[in-house]
Amino acid sequence: MSAVFDRARSAGPLLSRIVAAVFGGYGLAALGSVAALALPMDKTQAVITGALASFAIYAGAVVWVFAVRSARRAWAGLLIAAVPLGLAACSVWSGGAAA
Amino acid sequence: MTHLAVFLLSTLGFAGLALAMERHQEDLFGHALAATATRSLRMAGVAALLLALGVIVRAQGWGVGLVSFSGHTSLGAGLVFGVLIVIERTRPRQTARR
Amino acid sequence: MSIGAEPHPRGIRQTMSDLHIWAGLLTGWFLYAMFLTGTVSYFKDELSQWMRPELPHQAEVPDAAGVAQRIADELQKVASGSSQWGITLPDARNNVASAFWRVPGTEGRRAFQSATFDPATGHKVSSRETAGGDFFYRFHFQFHYMPVLWGRWLAGFCAMFMLVAIVSGVITHKKIFVDFFTFRWGKGQRSWLDAHNALSVFGLPFHAMITYTGLVTLMALYMPWGSQTAFKTPAERQQLTAELSAFIQPGKPSGQKAALAPVEEMVRQAQARWGHDNINRVTITHGGDAAARVSVSRGDQGRTSVSPQYMLFEGNTGRLLETKDHVGPAAETRGVMYALHLGRFGDGVTRWLYFIVSLAGTAMVGTGLVMWTVKRRQKLPDPDRPYFGFRVVERLNIAAIAGLSIAMAGMLWANRLLPTDLPDRAAWEIHSFFIVWGLMAVHAVLRPAKRAWLEQLWLATAALALLPLVNVFTTHRPLWRSLAEGDWVFAGVDGMLWALAALHAMLAIRTARHSTKVRPARRAAPLRPTPSSAGERA
16 A cells, blocks of 8 residues: 555656646746747737747746756746746736736 | 759768768778878768758758758768668678677 | 656656657657658648549649639639638649638638639539548648647647657757767667667758747647737737738628629739749639729749738729738748748759658657567566556557558548549548548457558558559559650659558568567576577667
């Protein structure tokens, strides 16, 4: 029985990483695609740029999640990357309301 | 004609690069070549590849040309590689190789 | 595999290798199908011609202007009152014109009809009803028997896994260029790894490009957040659409009837600008109404981009309203990436290069899948009773790889053999594809694995090789006639079928030899070491 618990316990970090990679990665990529609107260029071009780059962000995030030593670091990395993107995206949302 | 020339140059270019590797020199000639020979082969290989790029870009422009170049070099590398395999397979085995 | 907080962290190459294997295994069967149907799609127009043998070989491309006029006249009859007609003109590889139109009275819903037309007469083609090579093309990115959006999401999901597999594969194999040239042939599991590596490396520029650009083609679906955030009104969204496609909003009809000005003249102006044979599409909104608009789009030749370039005319006067010939830098980048994926810009040689390297990509995915079972078979404690997961992968490999070839050939057999007056004939050709595939899946489960591989590979060989023969007996286009007439499309497809049959035969022969050489590394109670197992530790 304890073998089952052991397996469940060691599966925890793995599941955490999978969630971080699949969903966290997509979230980061989506955030990036919105953050691109803060770039100093025509709005339409910025939208396209954001979408074009998003897949690289997603792939990079997935590789990061599995490359680092622990699930905790994986999440930390995603959250740290999300900060500048989030700030840029926020400025877009609030700026958009004013424009 | 242009395509043929570019393909041949790409293949020769990769052949030069492959031959400049010690591993293949050992396989093909039984020993590593002199440093100058190796360097010349490598330079000739690079030169052939650059020439191929020049020819195809002149014929097709940068957009289409770069794509064609990528295709010809991919195929050329694959061909050189295939030939190396065939050579290794058809050589009489001297010792048990890993 | 257990990745988590561990006392002895595994190196990055090992974790990336694990990531690569899982990413590849979870989506490999879909990716193989996407790769193979995508590869075939580079010649989908030629395949479509072959699947409509009643239509004669097109010796030269008909004048776009004349064809456009004829089709437009025909659409006035069969699709009058429709707010939108989209006409695709024939080109060097396509001997038919096609058109789709919005069913009148269904504005707001997606309701379209489409048909194929004879460029010489403007009337609907009289040839067997078939989806042609376009079935494989659409299957490639939206599969079948499911809502289009689901299919595209599934394809995108798999493409994302492919991208991760490529990146993790490159990281794992950091000494990639040195190792590339050191293939060892014929030594059990190691040779599968080397074949997979070789195919991956020599086509790496292509595989990376095709995967990323594939995601880009549907990026509006996968990443709509930027545009949703930035654009609140339909007018703003139209700004974006204008940068991405030549689609013109139909707008409101005026209600006033007005005859459409000669479309021929409008196309001629576009031909003067972009080349006589470089016009590929004419879109007409509210034809027959005073508010009609006609847009004539540039063809694919001469540039590596699909960014919209078109001339917009006032429908009932023929007056030029707008010439769109450039888009912003990001839009042009996206246009280039899209064009790189489609590969329609090049000449014949470039197309063949695409095809060959794409076929190598298909083989890359296939060798990866097979390698998984070969590697793990060595470690099985009892090779006659493998664990469930292994059996699943093994059988799926057979059905997804060998079975797919048979299914694709099966569709071509159906194209030749189904009665021409069968209702829903085009749909039945497609059903045949899936029926054959399903049968092969059943076969893969019922037979012993190695037998299943061999039987299916030989069946694929026969199915492909016999098709030109079926062609002789069911059409008036046998191979010798095609060669005599210089009909390279028909001769090319027949030839390709034989080349692919030969490829499958080679695989079958290799599989037969490989089966007898593989021995498991451990047996329950070895009586004495067999020579092959001693020598097989590669």
